[in-house]
Amino acid sequence: MSRSVQVEVDEVRRVFDLLGRMNSLFHQPLHYEDPQVVERFAQDNYSEISKLYYQVVWKWLPQDVQEEIM
Numbered sequence: 001m002s003r004s005v006q007v008e009v010d011e012v013r014r015v016f017d018l019l020g021r022m023n024s025l026f027h028q029p030l031h032y033e034d035p036q037v038v039e040r041f042a043q044d045n046y047s048e049i050s051k052l053y054y055q056v057v058w059k060w061l062p063q064d065v066q067e068e069i070m
Contacts, residue, residue: 022045
């Protein structure tokens with residue numbers, strides 16, 4: 001059975017933008033083999049990754065799915 005959730009467009013845009021930055025990093029192996037590039041990416045993006053993971057995407061999940069994960 002397929003279920004769906006309703007999400008705000010601005011939240012989807014934030015996830016899309018982060019995925020775009022991640023794609024840019026991982027698309028070119030020379031980028032993620034360079035510790036300085038990876039460190040800069042982490043410094044620039046960790047705050048957004050954390051917020052999206054713990055606050056935004058978490059609340060997209062139905063209660064029963066959240067309970068499964070916990």
